[in-house]
Amino acid sequence: MVLKVFFPSCCSSADSGILIGRWLSEQSSAVVLAVVHFPFIPVQVKQYLGEVQHLTKVSLSVLGSWSNSKQEKEEGLSEFLEDLGTIFSHEPWIQISKEGDSKFWSCSTLQKHSSSPKEEEVILVYYDQRKVMLSHLHPPLDTGDGRAEDASKLSAIFDTVARSRVLFMTDRYDEGPIKLTHWQSEGVEASIIVELLKQTSVPACMLFLLSLVSGICRSRVLKFWPLSFLWSKLSTCEQLGHRLQHLQVISSNKKAQTQTQLMRKANIFVSLLIDVALGILLMSWLYRKNRIGHLADTLIPVADHVAEELQDLLQWLMGAPAGLKMNRALDQVLGRFFLYHIHLWISYIHLLSPFIEMILWYVGLSACLGLTVALSILSDIIALLTFHIYCFYVYGARLYCLKIYGLSSLWRLFRGKKWNVLRQRVDSCSYDLDQLFIGTLLFTILLFLLPTTALYYLVFTLLRLLVVIVQGLIHLLVDLIDSLPLYSLILRLCRSYRLAAGVKFRVLEQQDGKPLRLLMQINPLSYGAVVQTYRLPTYSCYPKDSWASLCKKLFLGELIYPWKHKGEKQD
Template sequence: MTKFEKKKIIFIPNSLEKRKSGLLEGFSKEFQDCEAFFITNNKVTKDTSRCIGYISKKDAKDLKSLNGGQWVHINPLNCSVTLPNAHHDKILKVYYELDVFGRIHRIQPNTMDLGVYFQELISYFRNKRVISHTNGTKSLKELIALFIIKFLDVVLNIINYKKIIKYSSTINYFGESCMLGKWLLLSLIRRENGPKIINLLVSIAFDLMLGLYIIKYFIDYEKDVLFFIEDIGEVAIVTLKQLLNYLMGSPIGLKLNHAFNHALGLFFFYNINLWKLFIQGLYPMLLNYLQYLIKSGVFGFSFQLALISDILSLTTFHVYCIYVYAAKLFQLQVKSIISLWRLFIGRKYNPLRERVDSCHYTQHQLFIGTLGFTILLFLLPTTTLYYVVFTTLRLVFMIVNGILYRLRYLLRCLPIYVTLLWILNSSTLAGNLELEFRQFENDDNLSVNVKMKSLPFRTSLGIFKPDVIEPIDGLKWGAVVHKLFTGILI
C-alpha cells in the first residue's frame, strides 16, 4: 500500500446504520502526523456526552449552525464525509469490522502505517468494557472472589517469607497455583482475557484427566509399580557403589595417589551406606507417601510431577552431599595452588585493598610454600576425578528436575483451545490487517476497507498464555562453566 500524505482519518464501522439520522458515538485524538476520528458504535445515539458527530441526509453546510461546524458529518446517500477544517481530498475513510475489533487483543506492530490507530481503537473498546463493569455495584459473587484474592495474597506472603521453602517443588507449585487462581479471579471480575481464561481452563481439565488416568493405571498395576520403584532405588545404590569401586582403582589407566584415593573412596562409601540405612528406615513411610503421591492425581498430573521432583531431590541427597564435599575440596586445592603460585613470582594477595601486591619471602617461607604447592598439585588429579564424576551426576539431576518443571509449565499453558481457534481461523485471534480500496459514487474521499486475518500461530501462543505463568530461567552456561572450573557450587 502506498503511504498517503494525509491530515485527517476517520474510522467507520462497516455495519453503520444508515437508515436513521442521529448522533454518532465516538472520540477523536491528535497524533503526530494527523488527527483521527473514531466512530465506535454502528447505531445512532441520543447521548451527547460521547458524541463525535452525526449522520444525516441533509448537507453538512445546512447543519453547521447547529454544531458550530466542529462535528463529523456523514451523508448516507453518497457516503461522503465532512470533517472540521478538512478538504475532501485530504480525508482517508477506513471501514472496519466493529464486532471483530471488540474482541481482538492487539495489532501486529509491523502491519501497515495504520496499526497504531487501530491499536488505539482496540484499547478504547477494552477500557470501555472495564469501566462499564467497574462503575456498577459489586455482586455477591464478586465480593466472594475479592475475599478469596485477599486470602491468596496472605498465603503467597507466607510462602515467600522463608526463602528455604522455595527449594521445594511442591511448595513452589502451590505458590504458582495461588498466583494463577488470583489472576483468574481478577480476570473474571474485570471480564478480561476471555480466550486466555478458556485456554487455561481447558489445560487444567486436561491436566486433571491425565492425573486421574495415572491413578487408574496405578490401581491396575500397583504391585508392579511398587516393585519397580523399590528395584530402581536398590539399583541406584549398587551402581553408585560400583562407580566408587571403579574410581578407587585405576580408572581409564590414570595413575592416582593410592592413599588419598582410597581415603576419599572410603569416606564417600560411608556417606552412601549411611544414607542407605536412612532410606531403609524410612521405606515404609515412603511407600505410604507414594500412595498419597498417586492419589494426588485428583489435583492434576502437574501436581504429581512436583511431588516426583521433590522425591528425586530427597532420594539423591547423598549424591548432592558427595558433590558438595568434592567441590569444596577441589575449590580449596585450586585456591591454594593459585595462592602458592604467587609465591614463586614474589606476589601476595592483599585482602585489605583487594588486590595483588609485591612481597618479599624468606627462604623458609619459600621452602614450605614449594612443598605445599607440590603436594597439592600432585593430589589435584585425584580430587579432580571425583569432582568431575559427581559434578556430572549433579548436572544430570538438575536437567531432570528442569525437564519436570518444564512439563509442569507446559501442562499449565497447553494451547489446546488456542490451537483450535487458530485452525478454525477465528476472529478472536485476528491481528493482521489486510487493506483494500473502496470506491463510492459521487464521493471524492479516499476509502479503505480493513479485513482482519489471524495472527501467526507462534504469536497467538504468546498472547493467550496466562500472564503469571513464566518459564524457569535456563542455565546460563557461561556462569556454569566458570563455576565448574573454580569449584563453586551450582
C-alpha cells in the same frame, strides 16, 4: 483534501435515516457507528447523544444522512435530507445513498455554512463493527518508517468503536422513541453462560477454600526454621505458592483496568483449569489397575541396581581407572568413604520400604491440585532419592576446590606475590627461606594428589549434572504449563480478529465519478507474538549464570545450586 468515511458493513441494508458517529478532524475521517431510522424527533436524538457522550466520554454527533430508497422516492427524500443538515448543522454534512440494487453507492459532502465550499474526494471504507469493537489493537514498534504513526491513527478508530459499547446496547427492535441499526441487529454474539463467565472468574464455593489456604500460607508458622528453609527449597512448596498467587489474582474483586490485565486473568484461569484437568487424568491413571502398587514394588529393585552400579564405579576408581596411576592411599580413603555412604543410603531405603506404597498413594492424591504440582513432587522425590549423589558431588567439589585454591595461592608465593584481602588485589611480597621451603613442599603434595581428587570430582560432577538435567526437563515442563498463555492462543486460533496487529484494505469497486470503496480487514497477531506478549511470569528454578560463568565454576570446583531463583544471590 481526501475525506475518509468508515462505514459499518452491518448498516448496508438499514432503512433510511441519519448517521451517528464521531468526527476525527485531525485525520479528516468520520467513523459511523449507527443509523437512526425515520421517523424521529431531533430533540430526542440530541438528548440521547448527550447521554451516551456522558457515559462513554466520546464526542458523538450526527454526521450526515443515509438513504436506502427506490428511484421514485429519491427527489422528495433529498429535499428532506437537506433540511436535516440545517437542523443538526455538522460541517461537513455527509450524504450516503444506495441506489436500488446497484453495487455503486453515492457519497457526497455538503458545506452549507462555508462561504467557499470545496470539493472533497471521498473514500468509503467498510469495516466489521463487531470485530473492531472486540479487537485489541497491538501497535508495532516505531522503526522510523511511519508504521507507528499509522497505527496511532487506526487506534483512534478502534478506540472509538470500543468505547461506544453503550450505544450498541439498544437493538433495532427495542421499544423506544429512537430506532437504531448496528451490529447487534444481526444477533448478540455471546450466550448468557459466556457473559456470566466474563463477570465471575471463579465459583462462589471456592472462596472459602481460597481464604483457608491463603490464611495458612500467611501464617507465621511457615516463617520459622526449618519450615522456612523447606518452603524456599522444595519445588513443591514453590509451585504451591505460585499457584496460590494465581488463585488470589483470579479471585480478586478488583476489576481489570486494561485489556492486558483482563487477558492475564483469563490466561491464568485457563492455565489453572487445564492444569487441574491434566492432574485428575494422571491421578485416575495411577489409581487404575493398581499401578501405584506396581510402582512401589519396582522402586526398591531399581534403588538396589543403582547402588550396585555406584559400588562397581567406586571399585573401578579404587583400582587403575583407564590405566591411570592414582595415589593409592588417598584413593582408598575416598573410595571407602563413599562406599560407606552408599551402604547407609541403601539401609535407609530398605528401612522405608514397608511405607513406600502408602507414601506413593498419598502423593498420587496431590495430582488433583494440578499436573504441575505432581511434577514438582516428582522432582523433589528424585532429589531425595539421589541425595547420596549430591553428597558425593559436594564432598568432591569442596576437596577439589580446596586444592585448586591452595595451588593458586602457593603459585603466587613462588612469584613473590600475595593476595591482599583488604584491597582485593594481588600485591608484591618478600618471603624468607623457610616460607619458600614449606610452600614448595605443600605445592608438591597438593600437585601430586590433585589427579586423584580431580578424577573423583569429575565422575561425581557428571552424575550430579545428569540428575540436574532430569530435574531441569521436569521444571521446563512445569514452566511451560505455568507460563503458556493458553487462552490467548485459543483466542488467536478461534477468533483471530480479537488480537489485531493492524489492518489491511481491499478495493471493492472503483469507478470514475464514484467514491472509492474499500474493505478494512484485521490482520491478527502471529502466534509467536501472542506468546511473547501474553506470556505469564514464572518462578524459574534454573541458574541465571552464563555458560562461561558456569564452566568457570565447574573448573574451579564451586558448587552449582540449580534451585536458586531469579532475584536471589548465590552463596
